[in-house]
Amino acid sequence: MDKKDIVIKVCSGTGSLSAGGKDVLEAFRSLAASTGTQAEFRDRCTAHQVGCRGFCSRDVLVDVIINGEKITYELIKPDMVPRIFEEHILQGDPVDEWMAGEQHREFHAAQTKIVLSHCGEMDPESLDAYLASGGYEAAHQAFVRMTPGEIIEEIKRSALRGRGGAGFPTGLKWEFAGRMRSKEKYVVCNGNESDPGAFADRCIIEGDPHSVIEGMMICARAIGAERGYIYVRDSYALAVKRLGLALRQCREHGFLGSNVFDSGFDLDIRLYPAPGAFICGEATALMKSIEGKRAMPSPRMWRTAEKGLWGRPTVINNVETLANVPRILGRGAEWFAGVGTENSGGTKVFSLTGKVKNTGLVEIPMGVTLREVIYGIGGGMVEDRAFKGIQLGGPTGGCLSEAFLDSRVDYESLALAGTIMGSGGMVVLDETSCIVDTARFFLDITQAESCGKCTPCRLGLRRMFEILQRITNGHGRNGDIELLEDLGSHIRATSLCGFGMTAPNPVLTTIRYFRDEYAVHIKDRKCPALVCKNLLTYSCIQENCTGCGLCKKVCPSDAIRGTRKKSHKIDQDLCVKCGSCFDACKFDAVLRE
Amino acid sequence: MTNSIEEIKNNDLLLVIGSNTTETHPIIGLQMKKAVRKGAKLIVIDPRRIELVKWSHDWLQLRPGTDVALLNSIMHVIVKQGLIDQSFMDSRTQGFEEFKDTLSRYTPEYAEEITGVPRGKIVETAYLYANAFTPGIYYTMGVTQHTHGTDNVFCIANLALMTGNLGRSSTGVNPLRGQNNVQGATDMGCVPAFYPGYQSVDLSGVREKFEKAWKTGLSARPGLTATEMTEAALQSSLKAMYIKGENPVLSDPDIQHTVKALKNLDLLIVQDIFLTETAELADVVLPAACFAEKEGTFTNTERRVQRVRKAVDPPGEAREDSWIISRLSGKLGYPMHYENMEDVFREAGKVWPALAGITYARIQGRGLQWPCPTRDHPGTQYLFKGGFPKKRAVFTRVEYRPSEELPDLEYPLVLNTGREQFQYHTGTMTRRVKAVNKISPEAYVEVHPEDARKTGVDHGQMVEVSSRRGSIRIRCHISPRPLKGTVFIPFHFKEAAANMLTNTRRDPVAGIPELKVCAVRLEPVKK
Amino acid sequence: MVTLNIDGQDITVDRSYTLLDAVREMGITIPTLCHHPDLSLFGGCRLCLVEGSGMRRPAASCVTPVQEGMVVQSSTPYLERLRKTNVELLLSDHPNDCMLCERAGNCKLQELAYYYGLREHRFEGDRRIYSRKDNNPFLQREMEKCVMCGQCVRICDEIQGVGAIDFAYKGLWTKVTPPFERDLDCEFCGQCVGVCPTGALTGRIWAGKGRQKFREVDTVCSYCGCGCILTLAVKKNQIARIYSRKDTINEGMLCAKGRFAYEFVNSPERLTRPLIRTAPKKDWQLNDSGRYAQVKPERSSTNSSGVFREVSWEEALDHIAFRIKEIKDVHGADAIGGLASARCTNEENYLFQKFMRAAVGTNNVDHCARY
Incomplete structure (x- = not known):
């Protein structure tokens, strides 16, 4: 052969x-x-x-x-x-x-792979593979041939913005930290990805750990830090394992330790397996956590770039942000800026989930429309049902309606629509998804994950969740929508940290775009999407019923009465709304509404 | 204290010797922690791993009773390295040249042998103390309750003098007084050698002044100290004692000895708020009022005279001590007439000018620190600003002397006694507080794990601790706190009174008993 | 120095000031629950909100540094509404226990509810209920009443240096607790009790002793030599509780003894009448091993033991005077000694030594300065 x-x-x-x-x-x-x-x-x-x-x-x-x-x-x-x-x-x-x-x-x-370009191509546990693809050349260049000022300038020109959600220009952040005079500075990689359904950071670390480390090295060189921490959720077992391995490889090859690349600079990066609470991802809470204290956000009286970890200048960047950095230095800021929009360079990785045909991790250039994502990459709606909405940015993001399908995915456009980039979660909803229930679901997460420090977040979110719960249980009251709006804007206005400020988003945006659905839940005690169990009624369609008796057999609460061969009746007082009869009936004779 | 409590936080070095400050003076302990948080270095000199060690820059774990050797060695290093403050000594001290020679043999190596403190730590401490800008020395009974207690204090004074670390804000020598008004009791002349204000009873001019003030003849013979009174009672030369608010049975060394002495008296009058162990031996017991039941002043450890105010009435027929004393005085043919307590205070101010400027009206709020000689004097925050009262301070030659009773084959361990956090002194008050008794229910002996292994005692077991003077049964706490070869017993508990064991040997000058060192034996209780 | 405008008035303050400091310096009241001037900044209660130029949303004044040229409003209808909502939220998770609460009348939350006229709130839902109670002997910890101000956590760590408590759990169920929900086991200094704004932390011995209309008497602690100023809250001739003011030399801090160990004042064992001995003095006996040991501790009974006889003051003092004169006549004044007390006042000690020296005629007077 x-x-x-x-x-x-x-x-x-x-x-x-x-x-x-x-x-x-x-x-x-x-x-x-x-x-x-x-x-x-x-x-x-x-x-x-x-x-x-x-x-x-x-x-x-x-x-x-x-x-x-x-x-x-x-x-x-x-x-x-x-x-x-x-x-x-x-x-x-x-x-x-x-x-x-x-x-x-x-x-x-339709994807543009920059950050994910190594994923699916390269063995993540092999340093050689990474080196073969030009790995650590950018870091070498940063340590040996570039001045900190040049690195920062390059990053600024690339229009790279923080991928953690807030979208702060990365170059600016580095510049602040670089300007500070301090014996100790820190660079921290925030890998505390906790949004349900978001797994971009995990995939980057698992698939390409070295690019994160290289990004940190470049940042450390740019701001003058000698110590870095990678704060990654301990429950990301594979990510922790591969990062640990990658750090070991780097130390063995002299990429980390003293006198990196013979440049005279020292750098050590340590892995900090995080306890994994949602709030640990908030920058000030994250620093407290690394300091060994309870992860509770602190008031932002100073930039972390000025007073961060242990009161020292600190740059905290998200995993994805850092993974972009070696590519920018490698291929040039102009190339990177050219990929995205004017204010947001590069791509963004989204976790596309929900009622679309293709789900998974997608990397798209900034500025692509939602429609392109859902109907292009996502392949359209499951069973070609009607699109209803899309929850962007995780549980603290907002839910957008059909009217926004053509809005662009970049920081400014999303903020205008009332949501955030967040961790890049995209949950697509269709007509079988109940909006109120979705909001309740997200509030359930955020109220449980509040650190408890400030009053509006600790108690306000809980009360919002409880109101949503009663609406979905069929006990909604007149005025509940207004109460939710009032409380939501209250929490937004008075919370201590970004978590509280954004946590009411799912409720506020759904009320803004789907107010009628709330009203139907409260006034008519109906759930149009047939999701809220306590609002459903099951009844027998007399014309279709053959009296086969199957429903009667499967009913766990003996709520169905009728003699054989004659149409049956469902006793609403006894019905527990389990849906067994609906599933069992072969003649579409059970009406669910 | 030469300085004030509020100055502690501005120390840049704290040398804490023989003081478990956080437990015995918790609020001063807070100030020390504040100083450490502000960046001060704390050096703890103590045989026990007290809580302050956790906050310390360095811990010098010396063998009990070897303070003189350690301090002399620190001074040896200071002199040898030229860290002395010559200009301070030139203007304000005398006798340094003669004194200097005594230090020559106390090399760090020699001191290490005696004290067990590594020589490096001695040298570092010398440098840190001599080079600090605002160092403060703090000590309590760990320094004084030795047969060489006076020597220890002289050493501390020498150390401060040769480095010029006296007479400035946050810089000085600060003995912390253990009781609310021990400072005041001494100020007020409740000591055999002095009238109020440290005025010697054997100086004729002074005596005449007091004879005039008190309108009666006074004895020129200096009296007996408390421990001497016990001896005198035992030898029947003392026939009667009037004890007010003290419980020597538990607080004095060698309980047997004390009890025997007190029983030997013809008349024992005890005036207290409870029927204490001492009162049980009394012929007459007088019920007194407690702190919340009377008016007056206390003087705290920083010489601050503060107002005590009556909040509640005394129970039953209990009376203020002042009432009792003046009544009794009247019965003895020396009537005392005072309108109120301020009258008494005013009289004290007349005979001792340092209090003359203090009136009750002026100490409504925060109190004033004596000396405060005039009505417009703001009080004295720290002493020796600009000079010493006797013009020049004198260096005192001190040589190391071992403690009186050292461990031997029969009694192989050294017993150290002291206080614990929740109880207070002989427990007359705190042992009658339910919550305190719940948290600190009984006496215990702290034993080093290695000593425990050697003697075969277990944690929580009852053990017998005996000395040449007596023995007690007590619960064993195996703890890393004591130095190997030493045990510690708090003295609050009469059921297992530490002072059954302690030695009555006294310091020849101050008469203070050696409560911190005696030889004991530890054994499991035989069933 | 920085000049800014608060409620239409210019004020110049140090750069290190927060807005709250500046507002308070102007004498404007602004509610806070979590702020404490001696502790690290917290910013949790969200009551001290202010509005101002260049602020995107209301800012918590306690954690906002002053800036040159700021224009700030400390109270607007909008701010008051936000504050009121936060108080409502706190009340929605607070037991309606003011009738029995030790802190009623001296509770910041109650005061805020009163100020905002909140008998009811708009929210209903779960309330924290804890069945597990802390059994430590000093502090009553009712964590249902906790408003998460975090002052206890901070004072324990930052002032006392103990760190016995911290936050645990998340969301509504966030709780200040010792590690692993064990009983509190610390120095029991009660600094936390001193800063708690509500009834969550109180002294166990305060219970049922009254909570308002105290007669407050400032005096000095009778334990160690620190000389802390205590405020005795007195009701019905009893000490109901002890606390300390901030403007004292001890800065409001006390220890377990000073704060909680005052029960002895009202002890039934207090001596109430003069006693004269009737029975011979008991001996301390030899034990089996031939060494001295103390007699089995026997509850010292004051009046009924038969050892002593209760007498009147007149009789007791006459008896003493007679005996002292007798001894003085036979053995001389120096056969009599007196021990004064480091626990008594200056005046009493002055009188005592004067008594020994002038009335008895000896210098045999001392006290326990040495131990």
């Missing part, structure tokens, strides 16, 4: 591993190492793990690259490996039926 270079890349993010990625990789590896393969390809057939490529709903994803020609398989199980190996690798005949199809192409087509 002619000389073939064969590379097999098996996705190994957390999503993939739980879908059996490890076994798939092992299966490929053992086949690659088998005597037959060895005889034929020697060492030119390798199988290795790569970071998550974002399309986790189709895991395990496997790339088979023969002489540079890539075929992607999806939904691979270990028992499918031998056939791929046999037919594709040995005989050069790809297994068509398992190849990733239209969806996969659609999902990736």
Whole structure:
């Protein structure tokens, strides 16, 4: 056989591993190492793990690259490996039926991969792989050839803004810290991603830990810090493991420690596994946490760049922000700024979830419209149902209605619409999602995650949650909407930290855009989306009922009466609204409303 | 104290010797913590790992009773390294040249041998103290309750003098007084050698002044100190004692000895608020009023005279001490007539000018620190500003002398006694407070883990501690606090009174008993 | 120095001032629950809100540094509404226990509710209820009444240096507690009680002793030599509680003894009448091992033991005077000694030594300065 270079890349993010990625990789590896393969390809057939490529709903994803020609398989199980190996690798005949199809192409087509460019391509546990792709060249350049001022200028020109949510210009932040005269300064990487459904930072760390470290190194050099902390949730086990490994590799190679790159500068970066409360992501709380105290936000009397960790100048950047930094230095600020809009350079990674066909991690240039994301990358709505709204920015973000489908995704436009970029969560809602229930769901999270320090957040959010709870339970009262609005704006106006200021967003925006749905819940005691269980009624459609009696059999509360072959009746007083009859009926004779 | 409590926070170095400040003077302890938070260095010299050690820059864990060697060695380093304040000494002290020689043998190496404190720490302490801008020395009974207690205090004085660390704000020597008005009682002349205001009874001019003021003849013979009175009672030369608000049975060394002495008296009058252990031996017991039941003044450790005000009436027929004393005085043919307590205070001010400027009206609020000689004098925040009363302070030669009773084969451990946080003194008051008794219910002996292993005692077990004078049964607390080879017992508890064990040997000058060092034996209680 | 305008009035203050400092310096009252001048800044209660130029939203004045040229309003209808809502929220999670609460009449939350006329609030929902009670002997901790001002946490850590308590849990269930919800086990200095704005922390011995219309008597602590100024709150000839004012030499701080150990004043064991001995003095006995040990502690009974006889003052003093004269006549004045007390006042001690020297005629007078 002619000389073939064969590379097999098996996705190994957390999503993939739980879908059996490890076994798939092992299966490929053992086949690659088998005597037959060895005889034929020697060492030119390798199988290795790569970071998550974002399309986790189709895991395990496997790339088979023969002489540079890539075929992607999806939904691979270990028992499918031998056939791929046999037919594709040995005989050069790809297994068509398992190849990733239209969806996969659609999902990736509209994305611009900068931060995620290594994910899905490179073995995250291998420093060599990172170096091979030009890794640590930017850091080397920063330490050896650039002055701090030049680095900061470059970052400023790139229009990179903080990806943690608030969108503060990163270069400016560095400049503030760089200007401070202090023996000690710190650079902190905020990896306390806690929004339910957000996993961008996790994927970056798991798939490309070295770029985060490199970003921190560049930042440390720019501001003059000799110590860095990576604050990452302890529950991100794989991320913690890979970061730890990457830091070890860096120390062994002299990228960290004393006299980095023979530049005369010292830098040590430590991993701080975080307890993982939501509020730990707030910058001042995060610093308290690293200092060994309870993570509670402090009033912002100074910028953290002036007085941060242990009262020293500190730059806190989000994982994604830092991962962008080596790319900016590598390819130039102009290139990066060119990708996004005028005020927001580069891309943003979103966790696209909810009622769209393709869910997963998507990286889009700043300024793309929501419609492009949902109908392009997302492939449209599940079962082509009607789009209803989209919750942006996690539980403290806002919910936008259809009217905003054509608004752009950048910091200013989102703020105008009443929401935030936040951690980049996008939850798409359709007509089967109840708006009030969605707001209740997010408030349930935020009221439980309030640190308890300030009155409006600790008690106000709880009271809002309780009002929402009573509305979804069918006990809403006249005036509840106004009370929610009043309380929401109160919390926004008086809370101590950014968490409290944004936490009422889901309620305030849903009331703003979907006020009628609230009103229906309260006045008519109905849930149009048929989600709020206590507002549902089940009744028998006489014309359709054949009197088969199946519903009667499955009813757990004996609420259905009727004789055989005659139409049945549901006793509303006894009905517990479990929906068993609705599911059981074969004749669509149960009406749910 | 030469300085004030509020000055503590501005110390840049605190040398705390033999004082468990945070437990025995909690509020002064707070000021020390404040100073440390502000960046001051704290050096603790104590055989026990007291709470302050946690706050300290360095801890010199010396063997009990070796203070003179340690302090002399610190001074040795200061002299040798030229860290002395020559201009201060030139203008305000005398006798340094003669004194200097005594230090020569106290090299850090020699001191390490005696005290067990590593030489490096001695040297560092010398540098830190001599180079500090506003250093303060703080000490209590850990320094004084030794047969060489006076020597210890002389050493501290020498140290402060040679470095010029006296007579400035936040800079001085500060003995912390252990009781609310121990300062006042001494000021008021409740000491055998002095009339009020430290005026010697054997100086004829002084005596005549008081004879005139009190309109009666006075004895020229200096009297007996408390411990001497006990001895005299034992030898029957003292026949009667009038004890007011004291409980020597528990507070004095060697209870057996004290009890025997008090029983030997023909007449013992005890005036107190409870039937104390001492009152149980009395012939006559007089019920007195407590602090909340009377008017008057207390003088605290920083010489601040403050108003005590009556809040409640005394129970039953209990009376203010002043009432009792003046009545009794009248019966003895020396009537005392005072309109009110301020009258008494005014009289004290007349015989002792340092109080002359203080009136009750002036101390409505915060009180005044004596000396305060005139009505417009603001009080004296710290002493020796601009000079000493005797023009020049004198250096005193002091040599190290071991404690009187050292451990031997029969009694291998050193007993240290003191206070704990929640109880107070002989417990007359605090042991009658339910909450205090719940948190601090019984006596205990703190034993170093290694000593515990050697003697075979367990934590929480009852053990017998005995000395040549007696023995007590007490609960054993194995604790890392004491120095190996020493044990600690708080003296508040009469059921296991530490003073059953202690030695009555006294300091020859001050008459203070050696309560901090005696030899004891520890053994498990035989069933 | 910085000049700013508050409520239409210019004021020049030091750069280190916060807006709250400046506002208070002008004599304007602004409500706070969590602020304490000696502790680190907290900014939790959100009552001291102010509005001003260049502020996007109301700012908590206690944590806002003054800036040159600021124009600030300390009270507007909008601010009052926000404050009132915050008080409402606090009340919605507060037991309606003012009838029995030790702090009624001296409670900041009650005062705020009164000021804003809040009998009812607009919210209903869960309230914290804790079945587990802290059994420490000194402090009554009713954490349902806690408003999370954090002053106790800060004073314990920053002044006392103990750090016995901290916040735990999240959201509504946030709670100030010792580690692992154990009983409080600390120095019991009660500094936390002194700063608690509500009835969450009180002295256990305060209960039922009265809570208002105290006669307040300033006096000096009778324990160690620090000389802390105590304020005795007296009711019905009893000390109901003890606290200390901020403007004292001890800056309002006390220790466990000074603050809580005053029960002895009203002890039934107090001596109430003069006693004269009737029975011989008891001996301290030899124990089995041939060494001296104390007699089994026997509850010292004052009047009924038969050892002493209660007498009138007249009889007691006559008896003493007679015996002293007798001894003085036979053995001389120096056969008599007196021990004064470091616990008594200056005046009493002055009189005592004067009595010994002038009336008895000896210099045998001393006290326990040495131990």
